Amino acid sequence: MTTTERAHIAMFSxxxxxxxxxxxxxxxxxxxxxxxxxxxxxxSFAEKVAATGAEPVVYTSTLPTDDxxxxxxxxxxxxxxxxxxxxxxxxxxxxxxxxxxEPDLVLHDITSYPAPMLAHRWGVPAIQLTPNLVVWDGxxxxxxxxxxxxxxxxxxxxxxxxxxxxxxxxxxxxxxxPARLVGMPERGIVLIPSALQxxxxxxxxxxxxxxxxCQGDRADQGEWHRPAHLDAGTKVVLVSLGSAWTKEPxxxxxxxxxxxxxxxxxxxxxxxxxxxPAELGPIPDNVEVHSWVPQLSILRQADAFITHxxxxxxxEGLASGVPMVAVPLATDQFGNAAMLAExxxxxxxxxxxxxxxxxxxxxxxxxADPEVAAAVHRxxxxxxxxxxxxxAADLIEAALPGRAARRG
Numbered sequence: 001m002t003t004t005e006r007a008h009i010a011m012f013s014x015x016x017x018x019x020x021x022x023x024x025x026x027x028x029x030x031x032x033x034x035x036x037x038x039x040x041x042x043x044s045f046a047e048k049v050a051a052t053g054a055e056p057v058v059y060t061s062t063l064p065t066d067d068x069x070x071x072x073x074x075x076x077x078x079x080x081x082x083x084x085x086x087x088x089x090x091x092x093x094x095x096x097x098x099x100x101x102e103p104d105l106v107l108h109d110i111t112s113y114p115a116p117m118l119a120h121r122w123g124v125p126a127i128q129l130t131p132n133l134v135v136w137d138g139x140x141x142x143x144x145x146x147x148x149x150x151x152x153x154x155x156x157x158x159x160x161x162x163x164x165x166x167x168x169x170x171x172x173x174x175x176x177x178p179a180r181l182v183g184m185p186e187r188g189i190v191l192i193p194s195a196l197q198x199x200x201x202x203x204x205x206x207x208x209x210x211x212x213x214c215q216g217d218r219a220d221q222g223e224w225h226r227p228a229h230l231d232a233g234t235k236v237v238l239v240s241l242g243s244a245w246t247k248e249p250x251x252x253x254x255x256x257x258x259x260x261x262x263x264x265x266x267x268x269x270x271x272x273x274x275x276x277p278a279e280l281g282p283i284p285d286n287v288e289v290h291s292w293v294p295q296l297s298i299l300r301q302a303d304a305f306i307t308h309x310x311x312x313x314x315x316e317g318l319a320s321g322v323p324m325v326a327v328p329l330a331t332d333q334f335g336n337a338a339m340l341a342e343x344x345x346x347x348x349x350x351x352x353x354x355x356x357x358x359x360x361x362x363x364x365x366x367x368a369d370p371e372v373a374a375a376v377h378r379x380x381x382x383x384x385x386x387x388x389x390x391x392a393a394d395l396i397e398a399a400l401p402g403r404a405a406r407r408g
Contacts, residue, residue: 003040004018006034006035006036007029007035007036007103007105007400008035008036008037008038008101008102008103008104008105009035009036009037009103009105009106009107009396009400010037010038010039010040010057010098010103010105010106010107011023011027011037011038011039011040011054011102011106011107011108011129012039012094012106012107012108012109012112012114012115012118013039013040013041013045013108013111013112014041014086014112015041015042015044015045015061015063015065015107016064016066016111016244017061017243017244017246017312018029018065018131018242018243018310018311018312019109019110019111019125019131020041020045020048020049020109021312022129022131022147022191022192022214022311022312022315023107023109023129023131023191023214024048024049024052024214025052025214025215025388025389026107026129026191026389026392026396027039027049027053028052028053028054028191028389029050029389029392029393030143030396031052031053031054032106032144032225032308033393033397035089036055037052037053038054038055038056038057038098038101038103039052039054039055039056039363040054040056040057040058040059040094040097040112040115041054041057041058041059042058042059043058044065044379046058047372048304052244053292057094057097057098059090059093059094059097060089061081061085061086061090062082062085062086062089063083064082066243066244066273067273068144068242069245069247070109076148076151077149077151077154077156077157077160079331080151080160081160081257083111083113083205084113084160084164084167084376086113087112087113087114088167088220090113091096091113091114091117091118091171094114095117095118095121100120101391102124103122104124104314104400104401105123105124105125105126105127105396105399105400105401106118106122106124106126106127107118107125107126107128107129107396108126108127108128108129109128109129109130109131110128110130110131110132110182110183113181113182116181116185117168117171117181119171119172120171120172120174121171121172122379124187125186125187125399125400125401126185126187126287127185127187127188127189127394127395127396127399128185128187128189129188129189129191130188130189130190130191130192130208131191131192131312132192132311132332133192133196133197133198133311133335134183134188134190134200134203134208135183135184135203136197136198136199136200136203136204137199137203137204137386138199138202138230138343139199142198144335148179152157158389161178164178165177165178165339166183184207184331185207186210187207187399188206188207188209188397189208189209189211189392189395189396190208190209190210190211190315191211191213191214191392192210192212192315193210193212193213193215193315193318193319193379193382193383193386194198194210194212194312194382195318195339195343195379195382195383196311196314196315196318196336196339196340196388197210197339198335198339201336209216209395210386211386211387211388211389211391211392211395212315212319212383212385212386212387212388213315213316213318213319213354213383213388214388214389214392215296215316215319215388215389221389222291222294222297223290223297224268224294224297224298224301226301226382227266230266234264234265234266234306234375235264235265235266235304235367236264236265236266236267236268236298236301236302237259237265237267237268237301237302237303237304237305237363238270238293238295238296238298238299238302238304238305238306239252239255239267239268239269239270239306240270240293240305240306240307240308240313240322241270241272241307241308241327241329242307242310242312242313243272243292243307245329246270246271246272246273246274246275246331246367247272247274247275247276248275248281248351249271249280251327251351251354251379252271252275252280253280253281254354254355254356254359255269255306255356255359256269256280257356258356258357258359258360258363259286259287259359259360259363260283260284260286260287261284261285261286261392262286262360265286266286266287266288267286267288268285268287268288268290268293268298268302269287269288269290269291270290270291270292270293271289271291272291272292273291273292277289277385279336279344292380295313295316296316296320297318299316299320299322300320303320303321303322303323303367304323304324304325304363304367305317305322305323305324305325305368306324306325306327306359306363307324307325307326307327308326308327308328308329308333309324309327309328309333309334309337309340309346310332310333310336310338311332311336314326314336314340315339315383317345318340318345318379318380318383319380319383319384320380321376321377321379321380322376323327323345323346323366323367323372323373323376324340324345324346324347324366325347325349325359325363325366326340326341326346326347326348326349326361327349327350327351327354328348328350329351330353343375343379344371344372344375345372345375345376345379346361346366347365347366349362350362357403
């Protein structure tokens, strides 16, 4: 393990499971190595952060919560305006919170706009901990980038970029390009497997280092135990659409129709907190229905995973060696679903086509296909080889100013 003298490392993120969870094991490892880690986060995630040994620095956020996903809006500009408004009101809170307690190094999620500005103000290194894909040489020609360019040409989009650039200039940033602040950091540690990155061979690896899944044992989330009455040959399939996009009772009913009372199968169905189990109708004996489950614990015992293909779920499926049916709903999930299918470890089923017969056929086909099994094994090995938590912590320690890393 790499060790250095004790440093103060500050992490900045937003109150979203897909952004906080990937960082937690890295934070836990830094604390275990003797560093003091503070973690700026809204109160709803303070307990989860504290469990790593880090010190929560609580700020007030204006972002929509998991209880109101519709408040995000439906267009790209809706999301971006939320993040900018939140960042602008967050910055003075963080300046006050860290006054006289400035860190030696800043870590930050891609959505924490004030963090690199604070690092610049304090004169300390900043490292982006990225929980999703990054830019590559030629990204500007991609469909995703073109969506941003089209938005810029609208009055609302132009106003957004003008407001963002003025904010950066106000705080004496060396550049006033929002795209650079968010998508092109000076240094980035990418907390997903490189297998999920489009055009990985064109990514600037002098800036971005992929460390794969940083999972830990997740013991604090509880354990799932395979029911004792199941035969050894019974297959387990997990269905989860994550934590935010879960208001899909019709989809859950299709999952019940696909696997309920199906001989040789046991279904674990996570429905989130927005759906009442009564909306699903009778629950067959071979089905568990929960508002929340310890996902990683189940995946380590599952035979198949029906997922929305969020970054967290996608990488957990890869790292656990579980074939997936990807049913994307929003944002980067569509790209992740395409990547998983291309890797040979998943089938992409659009939500509009996710009927019971389609889901059942897709899962059975995946589980019975030896080529899928081989691809799943390859991806699991490739993900593990990227180093995970230990590699991420080593890279962070190496960036601490004035400290020579030593092998201990």
